[in-house]
Amino acid sequence: MIDKILNKEKLNFSDIEFLLNLTDELEINKLLQRAYEIKEKYIGKKAYYRGLIEISNICDKNCYYCGIRKGANIKRYTIVEEEILEMAKWAYKNNYASITLQAGEITGASYTKKIANIIRKIKELSNGELGITLSLGEQSYETYKEWFLAGAHRYLLRIETSDKDLYKTLHPNDDLHSFDNRIKCLKSLKDVGYQVGTGVMVGLPNQTVKNLVNDILFFEKHDIDMLGMGPYVVANDTPTAKYVLENGLNGQKEINERFILALKFIATCRLYLKDVNIAASTAMEALAPKGRERALLSGANILMPVLTKQEYKKNYQLYDNKTTLFDETKEFIDPFKDKVEEIGEKVGFGEWGDSPHFNNRKK
Ligand code: SAH
Numbered sequence: 001m002i003d004k005i006l007n008k009e010k011l012n013f014s015d016i017e018f019l020l021n022l023t024d025e026l027e028i029n030k031l032l033q034r035a036y037e038i039k040e041k042y043i044g045k046k047a048y049y050r051g052l053i054e055i056s057n058i059c060d061k062n063c064y065y066c067g068i069r070k071g072a073n074i075k076r077y078t079i080v081e082e083e084i085l086e087m088a089k090w091a092y093k094n095n096y097a098s099i100t101l102q103a104g105e106i107t108g109a110s111y112t113k114k115i116a117n118i119i120r121k122i123k124e125l126s127n128g129e130l131g132i133t134l135s136l137g138e139q140s141y142e143t144y145k146e147w148f149l150a151g152a153h154r155y156l157l158r159i160e161t162s163d164k165d166l167y168k169t170l171h172p173n174d175d176l177h178s179f180d181n182r183i184k185c186l187k188s189l190k191d192v193g194y195q196v197g198t199g200v201m202v203g204l205p206n207q208t209v210k211n212l213v214n215d216i217l218f219f220e221k222h223d224i225d226m227l228g229m230g231p232y233v234v235a236n237d238t239p240t241a242k243y244v245l246e247n248g249l250n251g252q253k254e255i256n257e258r259f260i261l262a263l264k265f266i267a268t269c270r271l272y273l274k275d276v277n278i279a280a281s282t283a284m285e286a287l288a289p290k291g292r293e294r295a296l297l298s299g300a301n302i303l304m305p306v307l308t309k310q311e312y313k314k315n316y317q318l319y320d321n322k323t324t325l326f327d328e329t330k331e332f333i334d335p336f337k338d339k340v341e342e343i344g345e346k347v348g349f350g351e352w353g354d355s356p357h358f359n360n361r362k363k
Pocket residue numbers: 065066067102103104105135136137138156157158160200201230231232233234235283318319
């Protein structure tokens with residue numbers, strides 16, 4: 001059964017469901033290996049970097065799962081322009097080729113201008129060579145356009161879950177947290193011309209395998225270029241975490257299951273969507289040692305080394321993430337090159353590593 005499904009050119013709903021439901025270790029390994037073969041065929045044995053700069057933890061939203069939500073009792077920061085440019089310059093000098101600017105969600109005319117200026121200056125300091133991905137939440141079409149014209153060319157906006165009812169259980173019920181607006185934003189990003197990335201959290205409370213199958217079909221329907229997916233990780237003092245802990249859903253057994261489900265999900269996305277970029281997210285590492293290498297071996301091809309300095313990073317804890325806090329934020333040390341080479345791959349230094357899907361879509 002499994003061999004037949006893994007060799008199919010196009011999976012259907014029940015095939016995807018079957019793969020996500022696998023429990024036998026040997027069968028799971030077959031799935032992960034097959035996904036790796038597909039990655040090799042469409043992308044090669046290369047991992048591309050997006051140096052992550054978490055420019056501010058100020059957020060107007062109150063997503064129930066997130067550790068930097070408006071209601072969180074944390075010290076707020078915004079990195080000044082000069083320092084952001086310094087980090088970008090470091091990434092450029094070290095051949096990272098791409099960076100990602102991420103933050104909580106803020107909107108408004110002066111914010112739009114401020115970010116556009118930063119994008120232009122990053123382009124200037126790198127002779128136009130540094131690729132810029134943004135992950136700055138829901139904005140107007142005009143803002144997305146202004147940032148695109150300033151030089152950003154990829155945008156990440158996770159749908160979090162493609163199930164509207166589940167989405168509602170994870171967010172306050174108001175206009176600021178509208179599922180429909182998130183979809184509208186994904187469409188605007190595509191219309192403006194970005195390479196568009198989305199994704200979901202895997203293992204959310206009350207999420208079913210059928211939900212996850214529908215997520216994959218959602219990525220196909222919206223012709224997504226890039227995916228950023230990872231397991232849900234408990235964030236201290238948040239409503240979702242409270243629910244998870246009260247219902248005994250965060251024991252070591254559940255954490256392991258969530259991690260394996262996330263690996264199977266990445267692999268199945270690779271099997272089904274083939275030529276998209278898929279990130280091995282930091283959340284993978286938060287749940288299991290070598291989490292990101294294992295994601296690379298299951299079909300992911302993008303790494304996002306955190307460039308945010310420790311003094312800021314300690315206040316940018318989207319979820320409880322103690323390993324990476326110590327492991328990776330030793331300032332400006334390449335945390336990945338050796339690990340990538342250990343698994344027989346190369347880092348695509350100096351290359352943008354754009355989504356082949358985007359290039360194929362433009363043809
Ligand atoms: N504010 C922007 C970008 C920062 S949040 C936005 O929301 O789009 C980036 C991502 O972190 C979110 O899309 C979400 O998927 C992820 N995230 C937040 N809390 C998380 C948690 N507890 N576990 C796993 N991922 C989480």
